[in-house]
Amino acid sequence: MKKTPLHDRHLSLGARMTEFAGYEMPLLYSNVRDEHLAVRQSAGIFDVSHMGEFIIKGREALELIQVLTSNDASKLEIGQAQYSCMPNETGGIVDDLLVYRLDEDQCAAGEKAYMLVVNAANIEKDLNWINGHNSFDTRVINISDETGLIAIQGPRAGDLLQPLTDFNLNSLKYYTFTKGKVAGCDNVLVSATGYTGSGGFEVYTIPESIQTVWDALIQQSANHITPAGLGARDTLRLEMGYCLYGHDINDETSPIEAGLGWITKVDKGAFSSSGIFAKQKEEGVVKKLVGFKVNDRRVPREGYEIKNVEGEQIGQVTSGTFSPSLEIPIGLGYVSKEFSKNGMEIIISTGRKDLHAVVAKPPFVKI
Secondary structure: OEEOOOHHHHHHOOOEEEEEOOEEEEEEOOOHHHHHHHHHHOOEEEEOOOOEEEEEEEOOHHHHHHHHOOOOHHHOOOOEEEEEEEEOOOOOEEEEEEEEEOOOOOOOOOOEEEEEEEOHHHHHHHHHHHHHOOOOOEEEEEOHHHOEEEEEEOOOHHHHHHHHEOOOHHHOOOOEEEEEEEOOEEEEEEEOOOOOOOOEEEEEEOHHHHHHHHHHHHHHOOOOOEEOOHHHHHHHHHHHOOOOEOOOEOOOOOOOOOOOHHHOOOOOOOOOOHHHHHHHHHHOOOEEEEEEEEOOOOOOOOOOEEEOOOOOEEEEEEEEEEEOOOOEEEEEEEEEHHHOOOOOEEEEEOOOOEEEEEEOOOOOOOO
């Protein structure tokens, strides 16, 4: 398995490690509940260096991104980021990703530069997809192995990171970023996107510098920042109803079905499956991704059948967990559209027991 630049830090903190997307990653350090609540109430720090990063640079960089992605990247100004997805040719999703509009200081005249941040498990797949569509005057550079990434999440994230930076974090609005010095390291990119719903920042830099930034945050903020693993990352994102690739979205799910119509701009010009999505927006879809709360203590698992109150199968669970904030099980799953209305009663079948649940529109918690 691959290791992130912070692997030895996790071991020294007593992390329980697990395989994820080909990397040995921290699942938890103490327990998921405490790490989760630390992020909601104070701040947590995550190693997400396993994520993939590609630089798209050239005279036709925007044209390539517009063909590849569902959102409208032409709206991005330098210093802004955007959530998007890369559709395939059959109405499914190759991956979901972030698009960063970079400055042009290192570009030749007429060139633009972007950074795509993709899921770790899809790095090779995405790179092949992008290169297969690159008939433009544009270079695609994979910098995944040369990039470390940590996320500082929670209401106190800004207070803890600010003393280490030479710029004002309050100036970073949601889905914007800047570059500067962090913990004495130069040319560090700091963004405000987040995957927890509790606010915070992401720090991108070279592997050696990410170690310095991690150490500085841990040492300076030992009583206020909690190292958090993949377990808490999953419970936090589920409380917000955020999709996880390979579970809630994949090569066979449409962004319209997944509730991602807001990042699917069918009027921007042709892109992969744009005609399919335009038709789905106009005519509707057969199934929809919904959230639900379970009136039981048992956690719904991926693959469990979803039934109506008459016992007929209407869908399937894609993600489920026990919510530390609500202290009840919650989940996501696809159901026939007639059963997607908020408040509708549904049944989650475990095979041995039926769990009574109700459709609930995410986010499940209000931050």
